[in-house]
Amino acid sequence: MSQLSLRNLSKSYGAFTVFDGLNLEADAGEIIVVFGGSGTGKTILLRLIAGVEDQTSGTVELNGEDMTDVPPERRNVGMAFQNFALFPHMSARENIAAPLRAKSASESALNAGIDRVSKLLKIDRVLGHAPRELSNGQKQRTSLARALAAEPKFLLLDDPLRNVDAKLRYEMRLELPRLLRQSGATVLYVTQDYKEAMALADRIAVLQGGKFVQVATPQDIYEKPATLQVARLFGDPVINTLDVTLQAQGKGAAADVAGYKISIPGNVQSHVSKTVVLAMRPDAVTLNTSKSGVKATVMAITPLNERTVLLLQAENGWEFLASLSAAAETPKAGSTVTAHFESSDIHLFDKETGERLHG
Secondary structure (H helix, E strand, O other), X not given: OOOEEEEEEEEEEOOEEEEEEEEEEEOOOOEEEEEOOOOOOHHHHHHHHHOOOOOOEEEEEEOOEEOOOOOHHHOOEEEEOOOOOOOOOOOHHHXXXXXXXXXXXXXXXXXXXXXXXXXXOOOHHHOOXXXXXXXXXXXXXXXXXXXXXXXXXXXXXXXXXXOOOHHHHHHHHHHHHHHHHHHOOEEEEEEOOHHHHHHHOOXXXXXXXXXXXXXXXXXXXXXXXXXXXXXXXXXXXXXXXXXXXXXXXXXXXXXXXXXXXXXXXXXXXXXXXXXXXXXXXXXXXXXXXXXXXXXXXEEEEEEEOOEEEEEEEEOOOOEEEEEXXXXXXXXXXXXXXXXXXXXXXXXXXXXXXXXXXXX
16 A cells, blocks of 8 residues: 555645646655646645645545545654745754654654764754854755654655755765665655756656656656656756658658658557657767768767767758767867667657657
8 A cells, every 4th residue: 555645636726726636656665756847836735745735625645544634743744845944943953853852752862863864964063053043055954854853754855955055965865865765754855956856766756737747767757758848857968859750661650850761669650641759868869980870060069077968960950969978089060970869769759749659
């Protein structure tokens, strides 16, 4: 049985609907990252699960129990808010201790819990400070520490790394999954950062337009995006796209990509003669010296440490990106190259709906 279940969950404010009919199942100890842009309702979703707000319809179930009439303090949920929500009259230490005191923890257990999370989050030296004396990053980590200290069964984390510096954010992406798994809690983690989502999640729930458009592992989100919009959101540089008209090829299909005919994988015969969106990741574009491929001119070169990104322009004017490893030989700007795409790396999407057309 799932530990957390959302069943046809809806939330509206008057005539404005935030989301309508959300469904999600999370197993015990699973880390699910809710990913979406600003204004998609991610924070509101966490507040509904925590019981801070009431849903318009549908149910939130924790451990198989409908939480509709259960107050927040009885849900065994820890939450780190994006706006910190620290008690201003308490020190950082007392803020972290608050949920432990609410559970009547012994003094030794309280001290052990505070020491454990404060050292991990690197705030052990500011435990005596009031919130007004903390930087935004320290406030964010104190809020996160408070959510973790009481070891709740459910953790709701509202973009907890948003206000920390780049170095600490990188370190926490490595450390946080270990900490969360040690806690044994079922985690819903909200973020707008796709790299954070990929690094932390067992599964990612992509929230767009008031619904989950895809719930899948990070690998499946990247390799088999359910929609063109999801494909564009996950990956840097952004995925290349080109409108093409599918042609019949034996029992399958093919497309003309800037003068280069490429076979299309999967069962897409029903889309022959239709215009669709063909897409491929920049890191799937290879440059070779064979005659097979798209002839293109190198328009710009952008070194990115371990990768080099090339802006290429095909002879028909189509511009696309190639991402090469640092070890690969980089052609000169203005030179002509041959870009090659493997059929297995091609993604195909419906031009009108943006939905994926093949497995």
